[in-house]
Amino acid sequence: MDRYTEMTADPGPRPAIPLATFSLAFDASPTSMLVTDARAEDHPIAWVNEAFLELTGYARHEVIGRNCRFLRGPDTDPAEVERMRRAVRAAEPISCELLNYRKDGTPFWNGMTINPVRDAQGRLLCFFAAQADMTEKHRLELAMRGTNDELERQVGERTADLEHALAQKTALLHEVDHRVKNNLQVISSLMLLKARRTPAGDAQDALQGMADRIGALSTAHRMLYSAGDVSHFDLSDFASDFLADVNAAVDSDRTRIEAEVESVSVAAAMAAPLALLIHELTANAIRHAFPDARPGRITVVAQRRESDLDIIISDDGVGLTDAAPNPAGFGRNLVEMLVRQLRGRVTWLDNAPGTRVEVRVPLQERA
Amino acid sequence: MRGTHPAGGGNPDRPALRILVVEDEALIALELECLLDDLGHVTVGVAGSSREAIALGRETAPDVALVDIHLTDGPTGIEVARALSTDPRTTVVFMTANAKRIPEDFAGALGVIAKPYSERVVASTLDYVAGGRTGCDRRSCPDGFSLAPDGPQA
Numbered sequence: 001m002d003r004y005t006e007m008t009a010d011p012g013p014r015p016a017i018p019l020a021t022f023s024l025a026f027d028a029s030p031t032s033m034l035v036t037d038a039r040a041e042d043h044p045i046a047w048v049n050e051a052f053l054e055l056t057g058y059a060r061h062e063v064i065g066r067n068c069r070f071l072r073g074p075d076t077d078p079a080e081v082e083r084m085r086r087a088v089r090a091a092e093p094i095s096c097e098l099l100n101y102r103k104d105g106t107p108f109w110n111g112m113t114i115n116p117v118r119d120a121q122g123r124l125l126c127f128f129a130a131q132a133d134m135t136e137k138h139r140l141e142l143a144m145r146g147t148n149d150e151l152e153r154q155v156g157e158r159t160a161d162l163e164h165a166l167a168q169k170t171a172l173l174h175e176v177d178h179r180v181k182n183n184l185q186v187i188s189s190l191m192l193l194k195a196r197r198t199p200a201g202d203a204q205d206a207l208q209g210m211a212d213r214i215g216a217l218s219t220a221h222r223m224l225y226s227a228g229d230v231s232h233f234d235l236s237d238f239a240s241d242f243l244a245d246v247n248a249a250v251d252s253d254r255t256r257i258e259a260e261v262e263s264v265s266v267a268a269a270m271a272a273p274l275a276l277l278i279h280e281l282t283a284n285a286i287r288h289a290f291p292d293a294r295p296g297r298i299t300v301v302a303q304r305r306e307s308d309l310d311i312i313i314s315d316d317g318v319g320l321t322d323a324a325p326n327p328a329g330f331g332r333n334l335v336e337m338l339v340r341q342l343r344g345r346v347t348w349l350d351n352a353p354g355t356r357v358e359v360r361v362p363l364q365e366r367a
Numbered sequence: 368m369r370g371t372h373p374a375g376g377g378n379p380d381r382p383a384l385r386i387l388v389v390e391d392e393a394l395i396a397l398e399l400e401c402l403l404d405d406l407g408h409v410t411v412g413v414a415g416s417s418r419e420a421i422a423l424g425r426e427t428a429p430d431v432a433l434v435d436i437h438l439t440d441g442p443t444g445i446e447v448a449r450a451l452s453t454d455p456r457t458t459v460v461f462m463t464a465n466a467k468r469i470p471e472d473f474a475g476a477l478g479v480i481a482k483p484y485s486e487r488v489v490a491s492t493l494d495y496v497a498g499g500r501t502g503c504d505r506r507s508c509p510d511g512f513s514l515a516p517d518g519p520q521a
Contacts, residue, residue: 174467178437181464182392184483189398196401218483241485248487 032131038124057103073101091116109134184218220275236263261302277338281313284331289317314356384408387429391415391439417443424451436463448474473515
């Protein structure tokens with residue numbers, strides 16, 4: 001039972017307010033209101049307030065005695081009307097929103113609540129309805145939906161652009177990667193062909209040495225981009241392939257190369273210098289540590305020490321002081337250059353027996 | 368590493384293979400021929416385009432075809448592999464810097480040698496193929512050589 005019925009039927013302990021006061025209050029309310037007579041045929045309007053007349057643009061005499069349906073128009077939703085009609089027939093309260101039309105034909109969204117009013121015996125007397133103009137709310141909702149659609153369209157467009165750009169970039173990366181690898185193969189083939197056609201001696205050794213260096217670079221480059229991570233490569237993957245190549249080339253009965261290389265993720269920019277460095281130190285040991293068919297062992301160790309990488313290459317050969325003087329000394333020069341490039345340091349030690357070279361380079365990228 | 372290669376002059380335990388080289392880079396093809404010779408194998412032909420490759424394949428029925436993907440007429444090495452592998456006498460091995468272009472079924476190839484390759488990987492892959500052809504254990508797949516996902520089909 002709503003408040004109006006309660007007050008008129010049974011004021012109870014509340015202070016008595018004359019009915020006329022209610023009437024004045026409702027008349028003066030800024031909320032549009034009306035009452036329909038539920039006992040009369042077709043529920044004619046029995047009372048409206050000023051706000052209702054203002055909202056709809058009708059005069060009082062034009063609405064009293066008529067059913068509310070004159071407010072409907074061509075775009076009023078019949079389903080919503082049917083929902084309202086059913087509630088009224090069942091004398092149940094309902095809230096609904098209908099597109100209604102003013103006297104001058106302009107539409108407005110009418111958000112209303114309709115409540116049945118009963119007497120003390122429960123007999124249906126009338127319906128009380130309050131209306132609010134929801135046009136602005138609808139407009140905002142519509143604008144919001146439009147804005148959302150537009151935003152989604154823009155986001156979709158940009159995403160498609162970015163995906164396209166990424167696909168192009170990926171294709172370009174593959175193309176460049178392919179060309180670099182292919183060129184390395186061409187360079188390597190060129191060196192080897194020239195070495196084959198050069199008589200045995202210093203020139204052939206130099207060519208073969210260069211081909212081996214290119215081979216080490218090639219092995220490092222093959223590791224790059226082959227896995228998902230384009231910015232890093234795994235030093236142990238490199239070492240196992242590289243040392244397999246080296247071991248295949250040495251007389252395995254005489255020289256043994258052992259490796260203990262931790263799986264360390266290294267920035268791609270360090271791949272080439274590290275590959276050359278490990279190649280030079282290993283090749284130096286093979287070339288100089290074991291003169292006169294002396295048998296021996298070379299150990300390659302690489303491990304992470306906090307933010308540094310330690311590479312230790314040692315042999316049990318003749319040692320630095322007893323090795324034949326090497327005026328060209330290109331290998332050692334190259335090592336010192338590469339270590340400088342990697343901002344590390346290198347220590348050459350007489351291992352008695354043999355040589356031990358310790359290299360420490362920072363793993364973190366320079367700021 | 369020439370001359371000291373353990374397989375230099377041919378692996379006495381393995382038969383010499385008759386090999387077709389499908390490669391458009393003349394320098395790579397020539398050096399590969401020398402290497403195959405060092406290893407004791409026989410190069411039956413060198414082709415730079417897909418047409419040449421398929422014709423030479425039909426003509427020579429090689430034991431092994433080493434096939435690059437990019438040839439003078441485009442990325443046609445895939446078609447070449449498909450055509451050559453229909454002959455049961457031929458084992459196709461891709462040799463490419465562009466392994467990402469290989470289709471999922473490997474176009475009938477046994478596997479791929481990634482470029483830039485080392486001589487050792489070529490040698491051990493051919494040993495592996497020869498071993499397979501004479502019925503040896505195929506599980507010891509050399510590193511630097513990747514098998515097709517559905518494994519050897521020869």
